[in-house]
């Protein structure tokens with residue numbers, strides 16, 4: 516069926532939008548309306564709050580909100596809030612936390628904390644002339660012109676750290692950047708940075724116009740292409756690590772600590788040199804990072820983009836985590852570039868985000884960076900631990916069992932039967948279906 520485009524969808528009421536969807540895309544079947552409506556919150560104010568986070572909202576999309584307890588981070592115990600739909604992520608995090616709790620827990624260090632943004636512009640001048648103008652006049656003007664925008668941030672201890680002129684003309688004709696670094700304290704700072712950069716664009720134009728250093732032709736060649744923060748923040752890095760004597764790496768699968776350490780390190784090295792494995796390896800890291808990023812109201816697309824750009828910073832995509840065994844000491848760590856906030860955005864609006872931040876003891880942005888890196892490292896530890904011992908499917912399929920049973924419409928009593936049935940067996944989709952049919956008397 517060919518669908519018709521619509522003008523003014525955003526102006527329709529919520530019911531109007533649903534009616535249109537049902538008529539245009541869902542063959543007029545009103546049943547679909549109930550699917551959307553069953554997720555509306557009875558609390559009208561709360562529903563309205565959620566609807567106003569985004570545009571054209573017709574329902575709420577739930578994700579499980581779970582807790583991974585027992586995380587010892589820099590000597591303090593945390594229960595991590597995790598919003599994630601994938602079964603076994605929270606269980607894996609909890610297992611890793613428990614493993615490290617009696618081995619000193621996780622240690623973190625903020626390596627640096629700078630955010631970046633650029634004014635990208637085109638200008639047909641000699642580079643040295645532009646550099647002279649930047650150093651002796653423009654830079655000061657850019658800082659002065661943004662004083663109003665930065666005043667609150669400066670009071671909180673942040674602001675613009677530096678502005679540089681970058682010559683990119685060897686890569687694209689007449690292309691330059693104003694590259695600015697920022698300290699945004701406890702906010703992620705996207706609005707702050709973009710406001711500063713937009714002002715840079717305007718000031719650059721104004722200062723060029725009145726400058727006597729350039730010819731009219733040179734002035735006319737100026738084009739401000741765009742002013743935008745960069746989600747790649749290689750100078751906003753947190754390190755999280757665990758270490759212990761090799762002999763303490765006891766695993767209940769029966770493998771010796773030495774063999775465990777050796778295989779674990781090999782698995783990390785493979786992810787360091789092999790992009791196909793590194794992608795899955797880092798996906799597992801981000802299972803842990805993103806679940807806490809989402810639960811704390813931060814932007815998981817930004818954290819994903821940044822982590823993967825960092826993983827490919829030398830031209831090849833590599834593991835975000837690393838491992839050494841030195842004098843019988845096992846060490847496993849992550850350097851994670853991550854830009855997050857604990858003020859602004861959803862943090863003061865979304866009730867569950869407020870809950871998450873309260874649960875974490877109202878962390879600063881840097882403390883949250885530490886927690887996120889730990890969550891990623893723990894998740895990766897749990898995945899590699901399974902991979903080099905029992906294999907991943909044992910744990911995964913146990914957690915997935917409930918999903919399969921729910922799809923089959925199993926009753927609570929039937930679910931209980933399956934938990935007992937698979938206690939000492941490996942869960943497989945085929946085996947669940949077979950046992951389900953047998954139990955319901957459909958086969959012998």
Ligand code: MEV
Nearest residue numbers: 795796798799898899907
């Ligand atoms: C699954 O979501 C993540 C893993 O594949 C990660 C890994 O292989 O390291 C288990």
